[in-house]
Amino acid sequence: MAILDVLELIVTQSLTIMNSTSLPTQSRVVIVGGGIMGCGLAYHLAHAGWTDVVLLEKAELTSGSTWHAAGQITHSTSSYGLGKCVDYNIGLYAGALEKETGHNVTWHGCGSFRLAYEEDEMDWFRHTLSIGRSLGFNIELVDKEFIRRKHPFYQLDGVLGALYTPDDGHVDPSGVTQALAAGARQLGVKIIRRCRATDIKQQRNGEWLVSTELGDIRCEHVVNAGGTYARQMGEWSDLQLPMTSMTHHYFVTDTVPEFEALDYELPVVRDDRKVSGYIRMEQKSGLIGIYEKQNPNSVWEDHCPWEAENELFEPDYDRVMPWLEHAMQRMPILAELGIKRDVHGAISHPPDGNPLIGPAPAVQNYWCCCGTQIGIGWGPGLTRELARWMVHGASDISMREFDPRRFGNYANKSWQLIKAKEDYCLRHEIPYPHFNRQAGRPVKPSPLYEVLKQQGAVFEEVYGHERPRWFARDGVVPEDQYSFNRNVIHDVVAAEVKAVRSSVGIMDICAFTKVLVSGTSARQQLGRLVANRLPTKEGGIVLAHFLNEAGRIELEATIVRFDQHRYYLVCAAFFEQRLLDHLQQHLVGSDVSITNLSDDWGALALNGPESRSVLTQCTSAALDNANFPWLKAQQIQIAGKTCWAMRLSYAGESGWEIHLPREDLLAVYEALWQAGQSHGIANYGSFAMNTMRMEKMFKGAGELTNEVTLPEADVMRFAKLEDDFIGKEATIA
Template sequence: MSETETSKLPKHARVVIVGGGIMGCGLAYHLAHEGWSDVVLLEKAELTSGSTWHAAGQITHSTSSFGLGKCVGYNIDLYSGLLEEETGQSVTWHGCGSFRLAYTQDEMDWLRHTMSVGRALKFPMELVSPDRIRELHPFYNLDGVLGGLHTPEDGHADPSGVTQALAIGARKLGVKIVRRCRATDIKQQANGEWKVSTELGDITCEHVVNAGGTYARQMGEWSGLQLPMTSMTHHYIVTDTVPEFLELDQELPVIRDDKLVSGYIRMEQKCGLIGIYEKENPNTVWEEFCPWEAENELFEADYDRIMPWLENAMDRMPIFSELGIKREVHGAISHPPDGHPLIGPAPGVRNYWCCCGTQIGIGWGPGLTRELARWMVHGAADISMREFDPRRFGDYADKDWQVVKAKEDYCLRHEIPFPHFNRLEGRPVKPSPLYERLKEKGAVYEEVYGHERPRWFARNGLEQRDYYSFKRAEWHDVVGEEMRAVRSAAGIMDISAFTKVELTGRDSEAYLDRLVANRLPKKVGGIALTHILNRRGRIELELTVVRLEENRFYLVCAAFFEQRLLDHLAQELNGEAVTVRNLSTEWGAMTLNGPLARDILQPNTSARLDNAAFRWLTAQEIEVAGRKLWALRMSYAGELGWEFHIPREDMLAVYDALWKTGEPLGLTDYGSFAMNALRLEKGFKGAGELTNEVTLPEADVMRFVKLDKADFLGKSATVDSAEAAELSWICVYLEVEPDGLEDGHGGEAVLLNGEAVGATSSVAYGHTVGKILAFAYVRPDAATPGQELEVVIMNSPRKARVLEVPAYDPDSLLPRTDARVEVAAE
């Protein structure tokens, strides 16, 4: 090794990024812009020599994800001028616009919903007829097309040019990029720093970032990490010169034909380009190991695999049908199990960051890396990162499961992204003890952090399967029946899909108290609802805390926050004598709600259940059907009710006993769809409202905060937010006029006098009150109770009004209902 080579590599840096594609260079650029320039990026070959260089480079405003939409809008602004102005490096931006076509009413509904989200983001887009498509793209066969979404400011860029420009921008701000330097190991040192071993020597750093693309999974294994993603191969082909294109003065819009082509068709100079994500027989490579010598790697085209869609493409673009093929591009791209990139902290370790698993790097990369940079530098991103957080997967996400799910994701790449779309491959993973019993009773399940949770129960002749629609689906009335049962009699639900953690030790109270914004329960059996924040005062997660004993606490939160909670607890320890025990798989849980809940529970326990003996928001260890369990008197449905937290082996016996008693009284099984609508009727905020992008004052949950506490993580930022002259936005509770067909799905624009002032975060139809109910984040001037607004549902504005109190039981009297007093006859 020459002296020149070793001098390239510093001995220490604040951040080391491993990987020089669009994601690694994008993060280096944005870290420098956020103020961290002591950054070293390592690339084993040349920049963009992995998946980036063979990307098609397209980007569209057409997204139904509000958070991802913010990233896309930023990226298009960057590519269409800002990046080149800053760096002088051409990105070869083609602002040709695009169409997404619809052949069915379901596809049209998808486009209408996208329009609703796009209006909240103030994106330029319009729904157009086939005549308008034909006017702007005269060569496409529009037989069967009902309409399309026109996004006129879309386009495509040169992937290598974009990445080089980001690298230039990073270098100008002090980032060091070392090419031809392969990392060989990443290990955390005793002092918490990371040592990155490379072919040119070692470098230590405070933060390490895995931006390894198709190498990311095996790089994670160096550090004992399981990072779920699989390399899938994708084709696009470039035709010979198209004679009809020679006479064009401007570039044709990109066509996204999800149904027939399962991909996209566009101009490539004066040639045609066809990209295909086949919907069957997807191909994996490098399932165990991506070879280190791979560089600008391509595979031989597999025409047998893509031929049905290629033939459709030729039918749609008949001017291509007699042309030869100039170039075949068949390269590998990382696919995570659910289609969303891994952007954020790796599970179980400190200061190891994932910036990988990105199947659409050019379209998503810069915006996501900007958010990751903000997360690293400031402690929180500015969009909700829940769908991208690498900690959303647990130990169940082993290699075999990863491959199954990546194949599923690839095949779904150009399917309609229906609300509540249920990915069924590789399941069940973690069924509860009630799984088979409830399945026999009609449960239609969803997966939550590996757990199987009932969504709704097939009744009234409905087939036991998923039904998909942007309108009211077939299960709408069944969910209404479940809700009415809970409101009028009682409902029982398997809620094992919760994170359940026990915290013990002599310092447990003091330790936990400095992590949460609310006061801990003082008495044994007390329950407190609180939030864990980050240093920016943004919400990490909502937490239920139960004091089981003087120095023993039970913590419950949503299942997908399990690793986030465990990491938070481990990383905030400062020498305290505390033991953390994860009970999430050892214990299950169920809830019993409704006015007859006490009547159903009492015959199965010797414990007194009246208000004097068992108060609202308290917990007791009791026996039910001869099994010991913790009963928590609380209700997410806003009714009289209890949650039962119980060892898994005892769940079935308790459920059967309660069902035997309750069935004659009208006890009904219910699922998460009814639970969500019930909580909206009660005005209870959920995970859609309580995210890393908002503070407690912005979320309007300051009643769960005690600012007179000595200190808690994020307190100063919370105080600053509470004392701000004006908040950026405020979470409001809305009632929206229904039309009997469409209820909304989240992300829809909220209008004040026709101007977009915010977006919905959760929406559901409240069968009890006969209104659509929603939470939305809006500008402060639109947040006054009684304010008349509009919510754009399926591209149609609906009258809405800001509510001051819950639509159902506004005084919250029902959960506190006491036992009936029996009067003896004279």
């Protein structure tokens, strides 16, 4: 079925999924939302063995953002995990789903081009090509002559080449969603339409009570698949789910005579530079979709009206006209035709553009399946991973880029709006390595922010924190320069590395997550959660890994024993809420307390062969190897401030980490900075840190994911197999 047919018929025709006459009072899982994400999750939960599932939809299935989707899907992705999802989706759409359910999804396997006009785009395509080939995709880099043979109607002036993905295509969004719903129902899932949820609250026994217009239903797991309603649904449960509804246009032209003469379908063309969108055939018409790069439009910033159903907005031609004109120039056969249908609908945009898939922060068994701006392209694969996460305790691929807990409390409504608009405008820009989004910053600057900025710091945002990335010197402008190749920043970072290796360097590491676990049974209970053995003496330090039951790595943390009943945990900023949730769910006993010090404490790294000399000038503590050995922590005084000095170094050079209350950080930094002047002290940032730790073969968050085990990551030296810990059986299997 074509998009035009769907738009005309979806409101008036009865759907194939029949409404249930009554609402059950109990279910293992309740999914709220009947779009591609909700139906996709119901389908995959049922296939994973969980069939005691109820899906609630306030109107008809697909009546939210799903129904007005253009339905494209492409293998052109720079994300390894997302690539696996997309490949699965294409296989599902191209035949597997229809074969299973008997429901036609109208798959158009026409292939697609993504055009390049600049060398940087060609570099991006080469990067994408390497990812695609490693995943087994049918993908290639082609020249203009190849494009012209496949698509004779596209104006190719200035085009350098294209990424060609012949297995791509587009699909009927309604047909796919109905097929997923049918597949779920065939396995026992109940789907109840015209049943609006009105509240979601967790009960004392841990169950969730979902209130609806038809009554209440209790469940073990609740899933927010509310689409544009997801944020306000989260508020029922005191959750702040960051996303904003942005509006997107696509236009369908009158019939194209040249298309009527074709006996094949032209590939979809993604033209990021000139059109900022896509152009394809829609039956014998043209379809043009645009993501304008300025003045994007948001709607429903407070709440989406509950009565909204199959909602579309009046077109805003002034906003999109520059790109619409470019589209006509690039495909002249469309220029003289009229527009017979405009589709201007709302789509959810999280702050970074990635959906929210996984556990909600700080609560148990509340799952997010929302914020998906490309639901048809990404949805089934992501919901398959979410189903695995729910059923087995872990997904098969790393879901970090989609984990709802990647945002903290700083992600308030005003910040969400700023970031969503930024993301919308970046939809068709080159995704450079280390691209540093600037909107809405700074959110959580450290006490050293202004001082380091004056010294040339270029910052990056990590979990809201402003972390120094590199420091401008020798006339280099303190602005990131993006490229897939070497640029001037490499030399700047090399100078920072040289300073640390030859004398001494200092880095603001306030962004690290810092958590204190205390209580008389803290050692016993925390010890079961990590593969390494906790320190037995005061001031001892170990590197430890938290595993899931499958033996895969959840996160890595440095653990310091402050005293008999207090353990201080330090890990990457990204894992703050993930660590807190893991501890809350596994540390049982009223005597164990968990204190998040991440925003209250700061930290510095002092590294290099001269680090001891610099620190000696600032403290009376004995710092020799006998009195302060490797992997030892002590309280010392610096500039009259009490600090925890920890003899360890992520940079791989001799040194210390110094942890202390944030209000004392500036005084301690200035004391160390002044003492280091005669030693050639230099500031360094995360780029230099990563360079040094990789050369030392120290693992980072990018290597330690839930896709790998301790043996696969080559970190078995940090496991004590004679002890019991979560994931041990899988580790030794």
